[in-house]
Amino acid sequence: MEQEKRGSFSGKIGFVLSTAGASVGLGNIWRFPYLCAKYGGGIFLIVYVLLALTFGYTMIVAETAIGRATNKSPVGAFRGLSHNNKLMKLGGWINAIIPILIVPYYSVIGGWVCKYLFEYIRGDVNAIAGENFFTSFITDGAETELWFIVFAILVLVVIYLGVENGIERVSKIVMPILVLLALVICVYSVTRPGAISGVKYLFIPNFKHFSIMTVVTAMGQMFYSLSIAMGILITFGSYVKKEVSIEESTKQVEIFDTAIAVIASLMIIPAVFAFSGGDESMLKAGPSLMFITMPKIFASMGFGRVIGIAFFALVLFAAVTSAIALTESAVSTFSDEFKWDRHRGVNIMAVIMLVLGSLSSLGYGPLANVKIIGMQFLDFFDFLTNSIMMPIAALAICVLITKFMTVEKLEAEVEQENHPFKRKGVFRFMIKFLCPLFVVIILVSAVLNVFGIISM
Template sequence: MGKERSSFSSKIGFVLAAAGSAVGLGNIWRFPYLAAKYGGGIFLLVYIILAVTFGFSLMIAEIAIGRKTGLSAVGAYGALSKKCGFMGWLTSLVPMIILPYYCVIGGWVIKYFAAFISGQVQAAAGNDYFNGFISQTGQPLFWFCLYVAATAFVVLLGVEKGIEKVSKILMPVLIVLSIIVCIYSMTMPGALEGVKYYLLPDFSKFSITTVLAALGQLFYSMSLAMGIMITYGSYMKKDANLESSVGQIELFDTGIAFIAGMMIIPAVFAFSGGDESALGAGPGLMFVTLPKVFASMPMGGFIGTVFFLLVLFAALTSSISLMETVVSIFQDKFHWNRKATCLVVMIGMLVIGVPSSLGFGVWDFIQPLGMSILDFFDFISNSVLMPIVAFLTCIFVGYIIKTKVIVDEVKLSSKFRREKLFVVMIKYVAPICIVAILVSSVLNAFGIIKI
C-alpha cells in the first residue's frame, strides 16, 4: 500500500462522494421508467426491500475490500487471494466500457440544459427534436467532448480538492432542486392518479420480472460490481464507521430515485390525461416526454432549466466516480502521476465514446445483436459483466477469503449490527439471484423470453 494514497478528509465527504457516484442517470431517468413499466408501487416496494438486503451486503463487501487492501479493483482481489487476480481485471473492464457511452448521454443532458436556458422550450418539446439531434454528427460530438472535459477537470483536481469538494456542494443542491420539482409536479391537475399509481402497491402486478428488473436497476443505481465502491473504500479512513456509511449511501440513493419517480410519473399522468401507455416511453422518457410536460406548464421554461441542471449534476457526480475508478486502476498498475493518467484516460474516453455518439446517425447501420452501438455497450456492461462480477465477488467473499475477513474489517471501526444478514445474503441468497438476472437478461437480449 503506497504512502501517498489520497483519502477523504471526513466521513461526510466519503458518504457524499459515494452517494454522488450512486446517484446518477440511473436514478433520474432509468428508475422512474422501470417503476412505470413494472407496476409503480409494487416495483418501488420490491426495490426498497432488495436495497436494504442485497444492495447493502454487496456494498459492504466492496467497500471493505477496498479499505482493507488500500487498492483499486485491479489489485484488491489479487492482494487478498493470488488466484483471484483476474477478477480485478474483469471488474475494471466495467467502468472502462460504461464511462465513454455514459459521457455521450451526459452530452445530451448539457444540450437540453442549453436549449432550456436559451429559451428554446417549445422547440425541445417537438416530436422529432430528440431524434433529430442525436442523428446529427457534429452537435452530439461537441456536447460529448464538453462533458468529457468537465468530468476530467474535477478528477484532475484529486480526491479531496476535486471529488469530495464537488460532491459536498452538488449533492445537497441536487436534493433541494429535486424536492422543488417534485412538489411542483405533484400539484399539477391530474397528477394525483400518478401519485397513487406510484405509491400504492398493486400486488396483482407482481411477477418474477418485477424482481429481476429491480435487481438489475440496483446494480446500475448503487454503483455495484464496477469497481467504484472498492476504489472509494480504498480512500476511506480506518476509523470511519463502515456500516453506517453504507446505510447513509443507500438512503441518499434510494431517496433520490424515489423523488425522481415522484417528479416524473405524476407529471406524465397529468400531461397524458391519465394514460398509462405514456409511461412506456422508456429511456426516452426524460428527453422526449418531459420537455412536453415542461412546455405545457406555467413557468415551464424555468422548471425545465432547473430540472436539466439537476440531471446534469447527478450525471457528473457519477461520471466523475467512473473516471476516478479508471484513473485509480491505471495509477495503481503503472505508477503514473495523476495528470498523465487523467490525460490518457480522457483520450481513451473520447476515442471509445465516438462510436456510441455516431451510432444514432452516420453509423446507425452498425447494429450488434440488433441494438444501437450505445445500447450494445450498455447491455454488455450492465446485463452481462456486472452480474458476472457480482456473482464472483459473492463466491470470493463467501467461500474463498471467507466472510470473516470482511466482518473483521467492518468491526475495526464499529459493531456490525447486520452481520447475520450480510453472511446469509453473500453466501446463499445473492448468488442465486444474480444468476437469475444474468440468464434472464441474456435470454431477453436474444428474444428467447420477453422481459
C-alpha cells in the same frame, strides 16, 4: 509509502456524499422512474426497497470493506486477497474494466443532457417539445460529438484535481443543490391538477402488476442505482479511513440513494399523469421519457422554461457525479497497476473516452448502419457492461469473500475501531447464498432477453 501517497476522503461525510454522488446518477433520475412506471409503480418500489436493504446493503459493505482492507483498486485487491489466483485476478480485471467501458457512452448521454439544458436556457420550450427535436439532434453526428466532448471535459477537470480537492469538494457542493432542486421540482409536479393519480400509482402497490420480471428488473436496477460491481465502491473503499464506520456509511448511502430515486419518480410519474389526463400508457415511453415526454410536459406548464432548466440542471449534476466516480475508478486502476501518476492516467482515460464515446455518439447518425448483434454502439456497450459484465463481477466478489478472504476477515474489517456490525447475520446469509443466486438470475435473464427468448 503506498499508504501515504494514496488519496483519501477527509472523513465520513466526504465518503458518504462522494459515494452517494457515484450512486445518484442517470440510473436514479432517468432509469428508475421509467422502470418503476413500466413494472407497476408501487409494487416495483416495494420490491426495490426490500432488495436495497438486503442485496444492495450486502454488496456495498462487501466492496467498501475489500477496498479498505487492501488499500487497492479492484485488480490489486482481488490479486492480494486471492493470493494471485488466476480466475480471481480475471474477476478483478472485469471489475476494473467495467467503468472504463461505461464512462464513454455515459458521457454521450451526459452530453445530451448538456444540450437540453443549453436549449432551455436560450430557447423555445415548444421547439424542444417538438416531435422530431430529439431524433434530429441524436442523428446529427457533429452536434452530438460536440456536447459529448463538453460533458467529458467537465468530468476530467474534476478528476485532475484529485480525491479530496476534486471528487469530495464537488460532491459536497453538488449533492445538496441536487437534493434541493429535486424537491422543488417534485413539489411543483405533485401539485399539478390530476397529478395525485400518479402519486397513488407510485405508492399504492397493485399486486396485479407483479411478475417475476418485476423482481429481475428491480435487481438489475440495483446495479445502476447503487454503483454495485463497477469497481467504484472498492476504489472509494480504499480511500476510507479506519475510523469511519462502513456499516453506518452504507446505511446513509442507501437512504440517500433510495430517497433520490423516489423523489425522481415523484418528479416524473405524477407529471406524466397530469399531462396525459391519467393515461398510464404514456409511462411506457421508456428511455425516451426524459428527452421526449418530459419536454412535452414542460411545454404545457406555466413555468415550463424555468422547470426545464431546473430539471436538466439537476440531471446534469447527477450525471457528472456518477461519471466522476466511474472515471476515478479507472484512473485509480491505472495508478495501482501501471504506476502512472494521476495526470497520465487521466490523459489515457481521456483518449479512451474520446475513441469509445465517439462510436456511441455517432451510432445514431453517421454510424447508424454499423451494428453489433443488432444493436447500436451505445446499446451494445450498455448491454455488455450492465447485463453481462456486472453480474459476473458481482459473482466474483461473492466468491472472493467466501472462498479466499473469508467472511470472518471481512466482518473484522467492518468492526475496526470498535464499530458495531448490526446486520452481520443478514450480511453473512446474503453473501454466501442469495447474492450469488441473484446475480446468476440477472445474467441468465439478460442473455435470454437479448436473444428474444423472454421479454423484459
